Amino acid sequence: MARGENQEAQTGNVPAAAPGPKPASAGAGKGAEGQSVVRRLQSELMALMMGGDPGVSAFPEGDNIFNWVGTIAGSAGTAYEGTSYRLALAFTAEYPYKPPKVRFDTPCFHPNVDAHGNICLDILQDKWSSAYDVRTILLSIQSLLGEPNNDSPLNTQAAALWANQEEFRKMVEKLYKPAA
Amino acid sequence: MGHSDAASPAPAPAARDARKKRGNRTAAKLKQSKLETRRGQWLNNSGQGNDGKDAKVAATPTGARSNAGSPILASPHPPLPRRRVDSRSRGSDPEDREEAGATGLEIGGSDLDSPMHSPGSDKSQGSGCGAQRKGFSGNGHGPSPSSGSSVWSSSRSVSDAEEDTGCPEDENEVLDDWEAAADALYDDDSHCHHSSVPTTPPPAPTTAPPANAAGPETIRSKARAWAPDDKFRPQSLPSISKQASFPASIGNSWAGMGMTAAQQGILSLPVSCPICYEDLDPTDSSFLPCPCGFHLCLFCHKRILEADGRCPGCRKQYNTASAVEEGGGGAKETTVGTGRQMANIAPVRLFRSCSMGPRY
Numbered sequence: 023m024a025r026g027e028n029q030e031a032q033t034g035n036v037p038a039a040a041p042g043p044k045p046a047s048a049g050a051g052k053g054a055e056g057q058s059v060v061r062r063l064q065s066e067l068m069a070l071m072m073g074g075d076p077g078v079s080a081f082p083e084g085d086n087i088f089n090w091v092g093t094i095a096g097s098a099g100t101a102y103e104g105t106s107y108r109l110a111l112a113f114t115a116e117y118p119y120k121p122p123k124v125r126f127d128t129p130c131f132h133p134n135v136d137a138h139g140n141i142c143l144d145i146l147q148d149k150w151s152s153a154y155d156v157r158t159i160l161l162s163i164q165s166l167l168g169e170p171n172n173d174s175p176l177n178t179q180a181a182a183l184w185a186n187q188e189e190f191r192k193m194v195e196k197l198y199k200p201a202a
Numbered sequence: 203m204g205h206s207d208a209a210s211p212a213p214a215p216a217a218r219d220a221r222k223k224r225g226n227r228t229a230a231k232l233k234q235s236k237l238e239t240r241r242g243q244w245l246n247n248s249g250q251g252n253d254g255k256d257a258k259v260a261a262t263p264t265g266a267r268s269n270a271g272s273p274i275l276a277s278p279h280p281p282l283p284r285r286r287v288d289s290r291s292r293g294s295d296p297e298d299r300e301e302a303g304a305t306g307l308e309i310g311g312s313d314l315d316s317p318m319h320s321p322g323s324d325k326s327q328g329s330g331c332g333a334q335r336k337g338f339s340g341n342g343h344g345p346s347p348s349s350g351s352s353v354w355s356s357s358r359s360v361s362d363a364e365e366d367t368g369c370p371e372d373e374n375e376v377l378d379d380w381e382a383a384a385d386a387l388y389d390d391d392s393h394c395h396h397s398s399v400p401t402t403p404p405p406a407p408t409t410a411p412p413a414n415a416a417g418p419e420t421i422r423s424k425a426r427a428w429a430p431d432d433k434f435r436p437q438s439l440p441s442i443s444k445q446a447s448f449p450a451s452i453g454n455s456w457a458g459m460g461m462t463a464a465q466q467g468i469l470s471l472p473v474s475c476p477i478c479y480e481d482l483d484p485t486d487s488s489f490l491p492c493p494c495g496f497h498l499c500l501f502c503h504k505r506i507l508e509a510d511g512r513c514p515g516c517r518k519q520y521n522t523a524s525a526v527e528e529g530g531g532g533a534k535e536t537t538v539g540t541g542r543q544m545a546n547i548a549p550v551r552l553f554r555s556c557s558m559g560p561r562y
Contacts, residue, residue, distance in 0.1 A: 058478050058480070061478075061479060061480075062477075062478060062479045065479045118477055118478075119477075119502075119505060119506065119509055149517070151512075151514040151515075151517060152477045152502065152506065152514045153476055153477065153496070153514035153515060
């Protein structure tokens with residue numbers, strides 16, 4: 023899968039998504055803890071594959087279950103309708119007590135997403151709960167697309183343009199570069 | 203049919219046994235033909251009507267039920283040569299054999315009833331046994347309580363031994379063993395009822411060697427005796443409940459999001475921790491650290507307390523939440539209190555935590 027390899031190389035270059043030593047090895051250092059994280063991630067993966075949520079999917083990237091690639095589809099009736107975004111999720115050995123690092127891989131024109139794909143979403147930071155999982159994260163980001171928080175924008179241009187949905191839609195389409 | 207003395211495990215007269223056996227076989231044939239349609243019917247009835255009848259039957263002072271039960275189980279008692287012929291003819295077809303066993307069981311279980319209600323296959327045997335057990339427990343107040351219970355247990359051992367027989371060549375041996383096993387179990391049960399650690403069976407007054415007699419019995423107690431929270435249960439055994447509950451637990455953890463879900467958490471108890479996905483043991487299940495009703499295991503709770511200390515279900519601080527709800531009792535105190543309450547389960551917890559490695 024050329025796509026997957028490409029993806030891996032990409033995330034490898036971004037320190038935010040993939041911290042130098044692979045999280046897997048960090049988990050291995052902690053033994054049982056890393057094991058329980060792996061178990062939880064495997065359970066989530068199985069649930070995601072069985073659940074079949076429309077517009078949301080995720081799968082581990084390569085052999086490393088600590089790095090996932092997620093896909094969300096823009097909800098109908100929003101400026102993102104018809105688009106599909108890939109995200110990189112990097113879990114630590116402290117998951118689910120600590121949130122994973124989530125980043126847009128596909129460029130996304132959105133008030134709460136910066137040029138590097140970083141997402142400003144409360145549940146990925148201070149409002150994180152260990153009861154969240156990959157599925158709820160992706161669903162939250164999907165709904166964030168249609169309902170941005172324009173009070174604390176990372177992309178001020180997008181925040182300013184939000185009021186004009188027609189123009190906003192044009193910008194979304196212009197900057198949208200779907201993954202190969 | 204077969205109202206022989208349950209208390210005396212002596213062989214029944216051969217003539218009557220032969221008749222009975224023939225009856226069994228024809229009954230089995232009949233049963234096979236109507237099995238599929240009846241099974242549903244029986245399953246429906248077994249819930250209400252059958253149980254009621256069983257209870258009634260069990261209440262009769264004659265202890266007819268236990269008597270009815272014994273001949274089947276005692277059917278290996280009859281003259282062995284003839285039995286061997288039977289077994290050889292059946293031996294080729296394991297299903298047939300199984301069915302014959304089920305039929306035997308059923309005759310014991312329901313000949314006072316309508317035969318329609320009997321379990322025809324070993325699939326429904328579980329519920330059949332349940333009904334039987336009910337009858338016997340009721341019978342326990344009858345004139346011969348010990349015989350009743352012993353018959354029950356021996357019946358189980360026999361049916362199990364039958365299931366355990368792998369190849370037809372072993373059939374004869376096992377048939378011989380039935381008697382010994384039943385006797386051994388009889389003695390065993392009168393001393394210690396269903397001890398999970400198999401003791402050496404007392405010498406059985408039969409031709410079968412005691413070692414053989416111990417064989418099937420040991421297997422059966424090992425195969426079935428482990429309760430999920432048994433502290434003697436080997437950790438290597440797969441947890442069926444875990445596997446079966448897996449999707450449900452996932453669903454629960456999904457539903458566990460947000461406030462509405464917190465309430466759902468009360469209504470439908472999750473079987474595994476929504477945080478770490480480990481099974482919840484009884485201590486964990488009764489552990490409600492937050493008034494929002496969000497369930498989680500003690501390990502995860504402790505870990506969250508060491509971090510920000512907020513309930514994953516409602517994001518409120520555990521300390522304040524439980525302080526408001528339980529009148530000053532901190533979350534940590536709650537934990538300890540719960541642990542002490544469930545002191546009898548403590549060994550289980552310890553065992554579990556050991557098996558999971560150094561998590562804390």
